[in-house]
Amino acid sequence: MLNVRQIRVNWSKDKLQKLIDAAVNQEIFSFFESSDEQTKWIGIGSTSRINPDSVQNSFDVVRDWFLNIQKQLPKKTDLNSIAVIGGFSFYQFSEKSKFWQNWSGGVFVLPRIIIKISSDKVVISEIREHGFSGDKLEDALDKIMRMDGSSSTLRSFTKRNDSPDWAKIVDELAGKISQDEILKKVVLGRFSEGILDGQIDSNKLLKGLQALNRNTYHFILKIKDQMFVSATPERLFKLEDKDFSTAAVAGTIKRGDSQLSDDKLSLELYKDEKNRAEHSIVATEILSKIKSFSDDIESSKVPMILKNQTVQHLYTPINAKINTDKNVFDLIKIMHPTPALGGFPTKQALELITQLETRKRVMFGAPIGYITLSGNAELIVGIRSMYINKNNFLIFAGAGIMPDSVGSSEFAETELKLQPMLKLLQYLEGK
Numbered sequence: 001m002l003n004v005r006q007i008r009v010n011w012s013k014d015k016l017q018k019l020i021d022a023a024v025n026q027e028i029f030s031f032f033e034s035s036d037e038q039t040k041w042i043g044i045g046s047t048s049r050i051n052p053d054s055v056q057n058s059f060d061v062v063r064d065w066f067l068n069i070q071k072q073l074p075k076k077t078d079l080n081s082i083a084v085i086g087g088f089s090f091y092q093f094s095e096k097s098k099f100w101q102n103w104s105g106g107v108f109v110l111p112r113i114i115i116k117i118s119s120d121k122v123v124i125s126e127i128r129e130h131g132f133s134g135d136k137l138e139d140a141l142d143k144i145m146r147m148d149g150s151s152s153t154l155r156s157f158t159k160r161n162d163s164p165d166w167a168k169i170v171d172e173l174a175g176k177i178s179q180d181e182i183l184k185k186v187v188l189g190r191f192s193e194g195i196l197d198g199q200i201d202s203n204k205l206l207k208g209l210q211a212l213n214r215n216t217y218h219f220i221l222k223i224k225d226q227m228f229v230s231a232t233p234e235r236l237f238k239l240e241d242k243d244f245s246t247a248a249v250a251g252t253i254k255r256g257d258s259q260l261s262d263d264k265l266s267l268e269l270y271k272d273e274k275n276r277a278e279h280s281i282v283a284t285e286i287l288s289k290i291k292s293f294s295d296d297i298e299s300s301k302v303p304m305i306l307k308n309q310t311v312q313h314l315y316t317p318i319n320a321k322i323n324t325d326k327n328v329f330d331l332i333k334i335m336h337p338t339p340a341l342g343g344f345p346t347k348q349a350l351e352l353i354t355q356l357e358t359r360k361r362v363m364f365g366a367p368i369g370y371i372t373l374s375g376n377a378e379l380i381v382g383i384r385s386m387y388i389n390k391n392n393f394l395i396f397a398g399a400g401i402m403p404d405s406v407g408s409s410e411f412a413e414t415e416l417k418l419q420p421m422l423k424l425l426q427y428l429e430g431k
């Protein structure tokens, strides 16, 4: 059995921020913030952790672990205020990756202390395997807040000159797609890697992630020497009881320097046939997946524009009511990967991705996020993200390749998609 104690607090914003600042410095830290900044989950420590073996189906392994936790919670627990936080692996059943080590199959934590901040309340829960040692939860939190902050600094980082052939591979792939009767789209990624000199100041990392990336999710999972950080704009889905919401995010153009040029670019993107076709493949496939569990679906007929720091996307929000008793894990299996990260048809696209990409994606492009112990969840797509292992970093950026794609333009697009994490590293360097 697990022991749980929970409190609802009416703290000032400053006091909450102080707790978050202290939490970030802990060895094991997890953080999720929605793009409207209305929902935050902050996890400190770990009462239970699962690292699915990469050759197993990580969705099933995490589900079994999750169900086992559910069974062990006391009856009166407010299950909606406790969540596991983590990420799956992009592929089910792949080989181990040396670089990702025990994260090869993804990783989820049940934090020891978890803070749920929503628009109307803040609930803090502590979950322990053994009983609580006398002190109150408030005292345990005070203790965390009194701990010294870290004094780490990132002196510099060096990025290796990577993927010299990527544009050429894209041109070849586009040629292949145009000759193939079935294959329509493949999302090909490139990896930018390098070395960190010094240690990242986690507090500054979170501040930078938020300040440099407005209008995106903010996600951090740190377990000792390993960390995954993301400023993704893309939701795989949010599940709240029977309400299911997602969005198609595909089709990209840069931001303009002025309001006028930015609006001109939005219009160019909106009217561009290649981008509209690319977007339509994603939206249509997402809708067809949702039809398997809903007959009440709402989506806009034409895409909107979603603006992030360095790029803007075509964007179609989709809402549905679920008509079966499928749980969050069933839904992940159905939804992942959408053609925004895989391609179309999925199977052929995934085969090509495995053949052509130089590294395993693992958590890049995979479902990451939180799952509450009541079975609600928000899973986001692990892009605009970076993985750090000790002093090595790896950043991923992909682009949807269509028959008329041009390697050099897709390369330029991925350069823009690498920026959120490269700018974050620059910010951490203090430059």
Ligand SMILES: C=C(O[C@@H]1C=C(C(=O)O)C=C[C@H]1O)C(=O)O
Pocket: 187, 234, 249, 250, 251, 252, 313, 340, 341, 383, 384, 396, 397, 398, 399, 400, 401, 417
């Ligand atoms: C693959 C990435 O982004 C995806 C691909 C897009 C595209 O090709 O237009 C747009 C948004 C994402 O769905 C990435 O950022 O790495």
